[in-house]
Amino acid sequence: MDDHSDQTRKPRADAVRNRERVLEAAKAVFNAGGPEASLEAVAKRAGVGIGTLYRHFPTREDLFEAVYRREVEQLSELAEHLRSAKDPVEALRRWLQSAVEFVATKKGMLAALALAYQSSSELAVFSMDRLTKAIGSLLERAVAAGQMRADISPEDLLRAFFGMCYMHDQRGWQSSVLRLLDVFVDGLRVQSAAKTKARAAKPAKPAVKRKR
Amino acid sequence: MDDHSDQTRKPRADAVRNRERVLEAAKAVFNAGGPEASLEAVAKRAGVGIGTLYRHFPTREDLFEAVYRREVEQLSELAEHLRSAKDPVEALRRWLQSAVEFVATKKGMLAALALAYQSSSELAVFSMDRLTKAIGSLLERAVAAGQMRADISPEDLLRAFFGMCYMHDQRGWQSSVLRLLDVFVDGLRVQSAAKTKARAAKPAKPAVKRKR
DNA sequence: CGAAGATACGGAGGCTCCCTCCGCTTAACA
DNA sequence: TGTTAAGCGGAGGGAGCCTCCGTATCTTCG
Numbered sequence: 001m002d003d004h005s006d007q008t009r010k011p012r013a014d015a016v017r018n019r020e021r022v023l024e025a026a027k028a029v030f031n032a033g034g035p036e037a038s039l040e041a042v043a044k045r046a047g048v049g050i051g052t053l054y055r056h057f058p059t060r061e062d063l064f065e066a067v068y069r070r071e072v073e074q075l076s077e078l079a080e081h082l083r084s085a086k087d088p089v090e091a092l093r094r095w096l097q098s099a100v101e102f103v104a105t106k107k108g109m110l111a112a113l114a115l116a117y118q119s120s121s122e123l124a125v126f127s128m129d130r131l132t133k134a135i136g137s138l139l140e141r142a143v144a145a146g147q148m149r150a151d152i153s154p155e156d157l158l159r160a161f162f163g164m165c166y167m168h169d170q171r172g173w174q175s176s177v178l179r180l181l182d183v184f185v186d187g188l189r190v191q192s193a194a195k196t197k198a199r200a201a202k203p204a205k206p207a208v209k210r211k212r
Numbered sequence: 213m214d215d216h217s218d219q220t221r222k223p224r225a226d227a228v229r230n231r232e233r234v235l236e237a238a239k240a241v242f243n244a245g246g247p248e249a250s251l252e253a254v255a256k257r258a259g260v261g262i263g264t265l266y267r268h269f270p271t272r273e274d275l276f277e278a279v280y281r282r283e284v285e286q287l288s289e290l291a292e293h294l295r296s297a298k299d300p301v302e303a304l305r306r307w308l309q310s311a312v313e314f315v316a317t318k319k320g321m322l323a324a325l326a327l328a329y330q331s332s333s334e335l336a337v338f339s340m341d342r343l344t345k346a347i348g349s350l351l352e353r354a355v356a357a358g359q360m361r362a363d364i365s366p367e368d369l370l371r372a373f374f375g376m377c378y379m380h381d382q383r384g385w386q387s388s389v390l391r392l393l394d395v396f397v398d399g400l401r402v403q404s405a406a407k408t409k410a411r412a413a414k415p416a417k418p419a420v421k422r423k424r
Numbered sequence: 425c426g427a428a429g430a431t432a433c434g435g436a437g438g439c440t441c442c443c444t445c446c447g448c449t450t451a452a453c454a
Numbered sequence: 455t456g457t458t459a460a461g462c463g464g465a466g467g468g469a470g471c472c473t474c475c476g477t478a479t480c481t482t483c484g
Contacts, residue, residue, distance in 0.1 A: 012451055015461060038441060049463030054443065117379055152395060159385075160392045163375025167329055173371075180372045180396075183364060187399025224480055227432060250470060261434030266472065 019056045021046040027067050035064065035111030061115050065123035068112035072127045075099055079134030088142035093185045095138055096161060100177050103165050110165055117162065131158055148188045160184060231268045233258040239279045247276065247323030273327050277335035280324035284339045287311055291346030300354035305397045307350055308373060312389050315377050322377055329374065343370055360400045372396060 025046035029037045039060065043053040057063035078098055085091040103110050116127035136154035143150045164177045164184075237258035241249045251272065255265040269275035290310055297303040315322050328339035348366035355362045376389045376396075 009459080010452065012460060014451070018462085039443090040441065043463095050443080051445085051463050052461075055461075058443095060442095114379070118382065149395070152391060153388075156388050156392055159379055159388060160372075160376055160396075163378045164372055166375045166378045167326070167371055170330060176368050176371060179364060180368055183361070183399035184372075184392075184396055185399065187395035187397065221430075221481065224431060226480070230433085251472090252470065255434095262472080263434050263474085264432075267432070270472095272471095 015056075018046070018048050018052055022048060022053050022056055022063070023066060026063050030064065030067055030108035030111075031106055033108075035108055035115075039063070061119050061124065064108075064112050064115055065127060068106070068109055069123065069127065071102065071106060071109055071112070072116070072130055075102060076130040076134045079138055083137055083141065088138065088145050089147050089185065089189065092135075092138045092142055092148075092188075093181070095135070096181045096185070097178060099161060100165065100174060100181070103168060104174055107169075110162070110168060113162055114166075117159070142188075147190055149190055152188065227268075230258070230260050230264055234260060234265050234268055234275070235278060238275050242276065242279055242320035242323075243318055246319055247327075251275070271333070273331050273333055273336065276320075276324050276327055277333065277339065280318070280321055281335065281339065283314065283318060283321055283324070284328070284342055287314060288342040288346045291350055295349055295353065300350065300357050301359050301397065301401065304347075304350045304354055304360075304400075305393070307347070308393045308397070309390060311373060312377065312386060312393070315380060316386055319381075322374070322380060325374055326378075329371070354400075359402055361402055364400060 022042065026042045029042045029045060033041075039053060040050055042063075043050045046053070053063075057066065075098075079095055082091040082095050085094070103113075113127070113131075116124045116131070118124075132154045135157055139148065139152070139154055139157060142148040161181070164180050165173075167173055168177075234254065238254045241254045241257060245253075251265060252262055254275075255262045258265070265275075269278065287307075287310075291307055294303040294307050297306070315325075325339070325343075328336045328343070330336075344366045347369055351360065351364070351366055351369065354360040373393070376392050377385070379385055380389075
């Protein structure tokens with residue numbers, strides 16, 4: 001029942017150490033081998049038993065997210081900085097370009113993002129939230145300034161970004177994606193919406209204030 | 213060395229039959245379970261041994277491609293028809309929208325496309341070629357009519373399309389993708405290129421005449 | 425038709441990976 | 455230093471991949 005003190009016992013030193021080792025090993029293995037890499041390989045590299053790995057990170061996603069959490073945060077912070085740029089459209093473009101750079105250096109990063117998009121683990125939700133907010137703040141500013149159409153949500157944009165990067169193990173993908181993003185951002189500008197017809201009828205949703 | 217007659221022996225009846233059975237089973241299994249589905253399950257459903265499956269389709273891709281080959285052709289033919297539409301930009305848009313519809317009904321189709329994009333098997337190359345030509349012909353026409361920027365290749369466009377669809381097992385993906393494609397097509401229009409600055413300096417490649 | 429080959433069949437078996445479970449070890453605390 | 459909860463690790467059962475080869479079946483030709 002209720003213990004004498006609600007003090008929690010200090011976590012065991014070996015547990016802490018092992019967790020760290022697994023994370024490090026996982027980072028190495030995932031960066032090299034992508035998201036499908038063997039978890040047993042990770043355990044071996046970390047010098048721990050497979051059971052230990054699973055205790056710390058019950059699912060593959062948990063491990064993944066833990067590994068790439070910091071990366072997600074960096075992207076999020078970049079968005080912070082860009083909020084003060086004067087041209088909102090260019091700021092958004094800049095962010096997207098940096099994100100490409102990011103994905104280019106960390107194999108596995110993209111898979112982590114994809115997981116964030118699909119899974120509903122706590123950590124995944126966290127990542128998703130951060131990124132949505134990051135992109136959303138940039139988007140909002142551009143919309144508010146009347147420079148961008150308002151019917152695209154941050155989620156949409158994020159999806160487009162993920163998607164374009166998805167074929168990232170192909171030769172020349174990076175420049176291709178940069179070109180595509182350019183086109184895309186151009187398409188987002190308000191004036192091009194003016195040029196289009198029919199479709200203007202379904203404004204989907206305001207998007208300026210997003211789901212939460 | 214040269215045989216008496218270069219007549220090839222008639223293929224065995226059971227072999228033909230089994231091949232067909234496997235294909236049918238694979239179609240069912242892949243459509244339901246996606247690209248990761250168990251090949252042993254396919255064999256079982258087809259009522260053949262696993263060895264037989266592997267003899268006919270040595271790799272997973274081979275099987276995949278065989279299953280979705282017809283689908284790819286349909287997409288390609290659709291592009292044919294659309295070539296006679298009067299507004300080239302709308303024709304392209306229309307094609308993309310149909311392609312979305314397509315992917316929506318066949319789970320696994322997308323994975324097949326992705327494979328076509330990445331693998332270099334003969335069949336993959338074939339698919340890629342068809343699709344590239346399909347999209348390329350539409351693109352070309354719009355560019356020739358002076359309605360679209362010329363620095364996006366069919367491959368780029370295809371990549372963007374794949375990508376946007378990639379998260380297709382999420383709720384609401386379809387409408388999201390349709391919106392994104394709209395934005396994208398808008399971005400492709402020439403006049404929006406006029407509005408952009410810097411980047412105009414690197415025209416990548418003419419794209420009007422593509423790689424082959 | 426029947427024999428002889430060529431061709432195809434099928435599934436056992438060896439491998440890798442996944443994940444769970446539980447007896448043993450070890451660190452924290454008194 | 456002893457007690458005890460927390461943590462460790464790897465055996466083991468399951469699933470899927472793919473190969474290999476003895477056996478069965480089809481085609482061809484006399």
